[in-house]
Amino acid sequence: MLGAIFGLLNLALFKDFSGVLEQIPLVPTGDLGYATYQGNQRYPNAVNSGTTVDLGYVTYQGKLDEAYPNTVVYFGIPYAEPPVGDLRFRPTVPLNTTRVTEEANGEVVNATDHPNFCIQGSLPGKEGGAGSEDCLNVNIYTPFGATEGDNLPVMFFIHGGAFVFGNPPTWPFDHWIEQSPNVIIVSVYYRLASFGFLPPPPEFADQFGYNAGLKDQRQALRWVQSYISKFGGNPNEVTIAGHSAGAISSVVRSPLPTPEQQQPLFDFYAREAGCDLPDALMKMSCIRMANVSMLAAAQDAAFQELSLEYRSFGPVVDDVLITGHPTSKFQCGDFAHVPLLVGATSDESLIPEMFPNISVALKVYFPLLTDTDIQQFLWLYPLDDFDSPSQQYQVITGELSARCNPQAMGVPSSRYSDDLTWTYRYNTPKPRIESNIIPVEHADEIWMMFNGTKTGPNGTFTFQPQTLAERAFASEIIAYWLSFVRSSKPNTYKLDKSPVWGAYNESKPVRVVLMQDPQNSTNVTGSYMEEQPVPETVRCAFAISKAEVCQN
Structure with a gap:
């Protein structure tokens, strides 16, 4: 159920995800006893059990829209550490659960507003750059009153946008749940363009790796395995779905270059970001500290640079996550x-x-x-x-x-x-x-x-x-x-x-x-x-x- 770059597979679904994304472990990693949702406000007076979920470490207040009275949406649930500061361009890091537990301070957390979306690349003729690096969240759509033990099947949706742009509320699922109030739907935010698919020089492969945006999706699936039961879902019945780039995220039937073939793109990106420095270490250090606006402009410029054979930031054959075509x-x-x-x-x-x-x-x-x-x-x-x-x-x-x-x-x-x-x-x-x-x-x-x-x-x-x-x-x-x-x-x-x-x-x-x-x-x-x-x-x-x- 994942698609293709800018739409290789228009829409695809894989029933169950064990093994689809390179054998995602079913056992979550890291300490997941966390408590809050970064970016959402605390909501101390929530009492409606039909629109709240208690995960054992915190209770979240979801949104019930009058237009869809049988559907509750929980917006902006983090599944990983914000990839900012020293974590920029690095592989996805599970949430620091101690930190978020302390931030919750025992209060109910409001999950009724759209969270930050990930930094966008450009559309034809229109520059990108809006969004935030702190964007690794999921939105969860549930039937009103769904509770642990309902064991409802789950659909995990990955949005499209050529791995360059996309904002999950563009593809809402309220009316899907309203039509069929017997499933749970999870919609994931993942890093895009250079922020999710920077091809660092080979000497930095061990430190930064490749395909960070795909690794975000994997971490979100691990989170689902751990906690979707609290929303009424069955972690053993997960279907991965996606459109366009979301559909190819697990099969990537679009041209997949090697990291070496992407190096001219990296060099051009560094130069456009003001980091045209003598060696790879200096370039990498510079872009990791660069202003987001400079990086957004650099990734947009790369897409327009016709001298580059490969000018789009997307998945590569890294022989780790993607081991072949x-x-x-x-x-x-x-x-x-x-x-x-x-x-x-x-x-x-x-x-x-x-x-x-x-x-x-x-x-x-x-x-x-x-x-x-x-x-x-x-x-x-x-x-x-x-x-x-x-x-x-x-x-x-x-x-x-x-x-x-x-x-x-x-x-x-x-x-x-x-x-x-x-x-x-x-x-x-x-x-x-x-x-x-x-x-x-x-x-x-x-x-x-x-x-x-x-x-x-x-x-x-x-x-x-x-x-x-x-x-x-x-x-x-x-x-x-x-x-x-x-x-x-x-x-x-x-x-x-x-x-x-x-x-x-x-x-x-x-x-x-x-x-x-x-x-x-x-x-x-x-x-x-x-x-x-x-x-x-x-x-x-x-x-x-x-x-x-x-x-x-």
Whole structure:
């Protein structure tokens, strides 16, 4: 249930997380008898047991919104030490529980306000920099009155944003719980851009390591293992879910460079931050003390620097947390054999049509592709097979960057069970006014499932009003998703109007087409089952065979 850089997997879910994120230990580390939530105010008069949770060391006051009377949200629950000061760029550190216990001072803690979000990178044309380094929290959505012993299944959601931006309230879950008040949903904040994915020089690997943002997610999962039962959740029934970068956080089907390949990015970043010093030690010391604004500007400048082959801060193959390219690992069975739900949108591509031609676009996105590799792809996607050069561009870049992910993961996953793997093609565009031709693009299903959400720069977000038909369709998708969380199958608790979602396997690669009723009915579904077209299967098989050169 984790996705891809800026959307490799549009949305994916892994049932249970034991082994998904490189065998996350189920036993928490460190002294977790802590007591307070950094950044929240104390709330001494909370008495409503339906909106509070006693973790044994402190009681937290959650928020009950009048619009969702069956849902309680606990905002800003820390799961790790703030990565500030000497902890900047370092691997995630479990909470100092003695410190936070003393800060609580025996009082109820208010967890009713959105916490600080993590420092943001830029969006196209809009600079980043807003946010805080002190941001390692989770938001927890629970049914009203849920208590320890209810053993409700848990969904752990990792937001998208290319590992560069994202603020969890952009993707609220109040209405999910209101629709199905028999699950717990945890939404995680993790370090982004250079703050979460700085590639330090190799001589500092032992001290700082790599992939700090992914390590944040792992620490949050450890916290969930220790404490989600207090909220009514079952730590033995955790489903990891994610969108885009959140979906790839455990499978990372996007180009994964090595730390050495990221060193030009580190040097450029240090120079832009005012740390162009004679050796690596001096550069590292300088950026660890640099002003946040300087670092935010430096990471934005790097993304615009076309001379860098790898100019985005994201996961790397560090041979510790990530030991190889996930596509290759899937093909040889080296992955956690757990139920999987994964899909993409009909017209999805992560490579915008802004380059002079397909060859340039592929080379920019996949720097190791040779001219021979590119010519092979062009031969496999001849212009005569498409209505226009634009459609050819969209399909070849879309399949290589996103649409082949269900096959790359689904075929190997299905070999371990006849009823393990579920894939989809999302085929309903979100409302757009800029074109009469409306493609179904990256994250359109996220718009549908999250109240018409739209990400803005620097942690901002808005919600576009939805029609009754759109909300009814959203309920249909949410029912499938939460059925998977509750039973490992999307059909168990689906809506009656929805089609039976057939399992995916190598001999019969079927998928559900998620589609709003064309007549905008609230009582009729437009969704249906289809078999993956043979030409697409053949093309994706070739793309999968290029996993090593594509570094995914």
